[in-house]
Amino acid sequence: MKNSKSAKATKLELFNFKSIPTQTFWITSISFFMCFFAWFGIVPFMPDVVKDLGLTPDQKWNSVIFGVAGTVFARLLVGKLCDKYGPRLCYTWLLVLGAIPVVLCGLSQTPFQFLVCRLFIGFIGASFVITQVHTSLMFAPNIVGTANATSAGWGNLGGGANRLGMPLIAAMVIGFGVAEAEAWRYSMIIAGLICFLMGIVYFFFTQDTPEGNFKELRASGTMITTKKDQIRFMKVIKDYRIWILFLVYAACFGIELTVYGTMDDYLQNTFQLERITAGNIVLSFALMNIFARTLGGHFGDKFGKLKGLRGRVLFLSCILAVQGIMLITFSGITSMVLGILFLILFSLSVQMAEGATFSVVPFINKKAVGSVSGIVGAGGNVGAFLAALLLKYKSAIAEKEAIASSEGLAADAVSAAQASASSAAVSSGYFLIGCLVVITAILALAIRFSMKEEEVSAESADISLEKLIPIKIENES
Known part of the structure; x- marks a missing residue:
């Protein structure tokens, strides 16, 4: 693909x-916000859904897993579509x-209908891929x-704002005379309609690149696609670096999703916190996205200026290792003050690692940014899926054993034993996951770039090629 002089910011x-x-930037960020808002919008209402639809514990867990699983396939597909049709049309259709x-x-009336909806709602999680592709096309x-x-x-x-936003929407519809038991339904309908409207906005107020849309650029000859430039998907997936980044994103974003989804119960069971208090702590954890991801991307760019593309990888590896160490440490803490401190440090490092990951992604294959972003983005949901299965398996076994050993005791004693067993099981799960994150951080160091890729990146970023001499020597040794 050959373009005229770039007008990237x-x-x-x-x-x-x-x-x-x-x-x-603003439209894609707001669209992404609304997709995540709707994706996890049902979470604050799950007690109401369980009561209304009569969900069993297994069905409740399955709804969580389905919501994550659907996103994996959508992210793989939408990345490829972005390369072909451009992010503008892809985002429009995804939102609509x-x-x-x-x-x-x-509107669902049965558990089956609800689970099917949760599976397909997960598809809007692919919005992350389009967001990354579109900003990659817009910025230098x-x-x-x-x-x-x-x-x-x-x-x-x-994904965190819905904990406040969805209950507010529910309160609003209740104020219009809707029964409290039905408020969750109207809240989801309203969230869906907002997503639809954002799709209309995206179509009319964005374009694929600073120079114009893919279709118009190809028609005018500004963007010329030749057979040589048509990067086949099979060729893209043969690049080992993509799969390392797939694992890296599984180890950061995937673990953030899992920890975010299990932390409420863990804080209550481990530190005997009230549900509202635990929920507010987890909300604060999510709100750190305001600045934490940006820090990761910012330092990725800074290290890129200092050490080239290799510098981006070095920073990614370091911050991912810090994330793993923070989770390992947190898993063994029984003091509430220390626990919250290390939870904050974990939150900061995991979100910085996510930002650092996508400071590397745009440089893997510039002719197939969408496909690369889709594969790496899918890694996050695969990581969340596997980590959730691990914690569910460990917790279920521990709780069943606790219930069996407490048979004949008072209900409060059985409940306390079950909570203690769950806490210990999840703690050991966090420890194991933290160790795997550290191993992945070491594996990330295997990502290498050719001297040609370093030179092209340095020229685009207006970096002196003299800074790349040490990298050349390292690559040749």
């Missing part, structure tokens, strides 16, 4: 609304079609890591 000017990259299962979730190499991390972090806020 070299600065992230948040209030320069005349700039096409800035306009795109993704709104359907969100609305239908509010010297700032792309920061732009990607900021848009992703602010979008991820939707």
Whole structure:
């Protein structure tokens, strides 16, 4: 693919609304926020859903797993579609079609219908991939890591903001005379309609690149696609670096999703906190996305200026190792004060690792950014899926043994034994996951770039090639 001189932004000017990259940044970030808001919008209402639809404990767990599993396939597919049709059309259709299962979730009448909706709602989690592709097309190499991390972090806020937002929507509809037991349904319908409207906004107010849309650029000859430039998907997946980043994103974003989903109960069982207090702590954990991801992308860019593409990888490996160590340490703490301290440090490092990951992704294969982003993004959901299965398996066994050993005791004693067993099981699970994260951090060091890739990146970012001499020597040794 050959383009005319690029008009990509070299600065992230948040209030320069005349700039096409800035306009795109805001619209894609808000769209991503709404997708995450709707994706996890049912979480605050799960007690109501369980009561209304009569979900069994297994069905409740399965709804969580289905919501994550559906995203894996969607992310793999949408990345490839972005390379072919451009992020503008892909995001438009994702928002419009993704709104359907969100609305239908509010209309579901049986557990089966609810689970099917949860599976398809997970597809809007692919919005992350399109967000990263679109910002990669809009921003120059010297700032792309920061732009990607900021848009992703602010979008991820939707997964935490729904803990406040969805109950507020429910309160609003109750104020209009809707029965409290039905409020969760109307809240999901409203969230779906907002996603649909964002799809309309995306179509009319964004474009694929600073120079224009893919279709118009190809028609005018500005963007020329030759057979040589058509990167086949099979060729893309043969690049070992993509699969290392797949594992890296599984070890950061995947673990963030899992910890976020299990931390409420863990804090209550381990530190005897009230549910509201535990929920507020977890909400604070999610709200750190306001700045933590941006820090990861920012330092990725900084290390890129100092040490080239290899510098980005070195920072990614270091911050991922810190994340693993923080989780390992947290897993063994029984003091509430220390526990919250290390939970904050874990939250900071895991979100920085996510930002650092996508400061590397745009440089793996510039002709197939969408496909690469899709594969790496899918890794996050695979990690969440496997980690959730691990914790569910360990916790279920421990709780069953605790119940069996407490047979004949008072209900409070059985409940206490079950909570203690669950806490110990999840703690050992966190420890194991933390160790795997550290191993993945070491594996990340295997990501290498050719001297040609380093030179192209340095030229695009206006970095002196003299800084790459040590990298050349290292690669040749």
